[in-house]
Amino acid sequence: MSFSRRFFAPVVLPADPDCSVLRDAVVDVGPEGRITYCGEAAAAPPIPDDVPRSHMSGILAPGLVNTHAHSPMTLLRGLGGDLPLMTWLQEAIWPAEARMRPQDAHAGMLLGCVEMLRYGVTTSAEMYAHAEEVADAALRAGSRVLIAPAYFDRPGGDWRGDLAAIGKWIDTDGLRFGPGERIELCYGPHSAYTLPPEALHATAEESARRGALVHIHVAESLAEDVAQRERHGSVPQLLKTSGLLDGRLLAAHAVHLSDSDIQLFAESGAGVAHCPGSNAKLASGTASLHELRAASVAVGIGTDGPASNDDLDLWEEARLAMMFCRLSTADPLALTAEDAFLMATSGGAAALGRTDIGELRPGTWADMIHVSVDGPHFAAGLDVADGHLLANLMWAAGSRAVTDVWVAGEAVVVNGETVRVDRIAAQRAAADATAHIV
Known part of the structure; x- marks a missing residue:
């Protein structure tokens, strides 16, 4: 099995039918941008020493x-x-x-x-x-x-x-x-x-x-x-x-x-x-x-x-x-x-009739988000019951807590900003287009 990166996170939400909450978990991404493993770190397959590792502080979930x-x-x-x-x-x-x-x-x-x-x-x-x-x-x-x-x-x-x-x-x-x-x-x-x-x-x-x-x-x-x-x-x-x-x-x-x-x-x-x-x-x-x-x-x-x-x-x-x-x-x-x-x-x-997105499991595209828990929306931290954690995520945290995003394993948002597009330049271009239309 080949790897491009291993992600560690204290909580991973794979979005499986049971809405599992995985603690101390790992997501492995292959070179084609698809997930090769998602599960507890203790059961993760061994990887070569030269495979990059990312240690996330919050929640990993599907995009x-x-x-x-x-x-x-x-x-x-x-x-x-x-x-x-x-x-x-x-x-x-x-x-x-x-x-x-x-x-x-x-x-x-x-x-x-x-x-x-x-x-x-x-x-x-x-x-x-x-x-x-x-x-x-x-x-x-x-x-x-x-x-x-x-x-x-x-x-x-x-x-x-x-x-x-x-x-x-x-x-x-x-x-x-x-x-x-x-x-x-x-x-x-x-x-x-x-x-x-x-x-x-x-x-x-x-x-x-x-x-x-x-x-x-x-x-x-x-x-x-x-x-x-x-x-x-x-x-x-x-x-x-x-x-x-x-x-x-x-x-x-x-x-x-x-x-x-x-x-x-x-x-x-x-x-x-x-x-x-x-x-x-x-x-x-x-x-x-x-x-x-x-x-x-x-x-x-x-x-x-x-x-x-x-x-x-x-x-x-x-x-x-x-x-x-x-x-x-x-x-x-x-x-x-x-x-x-x-x-x-x-x-x-x-x-949408798609089985290759929306979930973190082997074979799906590594479209993922990292949700920060460093904020008032997670004042109780991650060491709470699964239902409590999901309630904080959906009712309190939301988009304001998203810090990093990957699509097909490629980082497209880092620390809250897009990395492939200059946001300010995109806003200016949109303003010029709006002036023409409206």
Whole structure:
């Protein structure tokens, strides 16, 4: 067995199904950037003397998985901030995005990657235009992204051409590519209300041919849901008749679902991206998270775009998910800290149909974060019960405690700052792009 580095930590959270808390533990990373061992130090395999060793003082955990984002919208923060969803989209966001140039999208995505990496988010599922620039920005920052180029049926749009372009890109570069397979290409039909059924059928055929994920907004607002139910029974029912539920599917938001809709998702294996902050800000509603989880639907957490949230902090979304789920059920155990931690890591990976991220175990990519315990959020230290430690992590610490981040074993954040991107320069470039658009 070959090694590139051994990490020691007083606590390692592998994000396995039992939400184990490993004490005095080791994570070994191989030369390709994948984990070769994760477990107690006493049981770790011997390694040569020349293998580098890193002794961490806090908690090692998998990088967080943001299952739904439009990160180039860092340029549009605050735009139309007090409008309902459809008014916000039609009068503020879509006109601004029409003025966005490819280089603007690159600047917005680069700043979004910087923000997420500093918060410990190593993977994001992005739906946006200018997808090649989005991919290039992610590679520059060292992030892992699943990119779904968005397409619509509206004036100036060409969904058939956009659909064909995605297939050509996958056929040329592969479904996953880049160092550490950082880029995965997906299909991004925006929604059932912006595309005809014909487009959804065509997407189902093209994505199935390539084994690609389809990333789509589903039943986000009440107005959308009422209209779709009148025409098709429901959005999930339309997805079923179009063939999209026969392949890999990620349903973003999924706020307005009936029991039968949830059952359709459960039977098909579709994943859901739960976006509590955006849903609340835009008054879209509160998703039936408890019912989705009870039906064994794979649910991850998403930030949505940083113009509808208005940040990319997945720890905050996890806290909101816990609070809203407890409020809606009147049950303080409806979503625990352990549950939220897994939703933000391995659960997010499952919603994306990925088994190679979101968990620290042999074979997964070494996408990891180091959480410092040198702060008031861990005043009790690490020598507390496992549940107490996870509660402090999810309720109190969050993004402010993330100090170091690795993607595919490569350090991308050290002591709280990105090492591949100059954060100040990225902020200035984003400001220039925003001035052009807004």
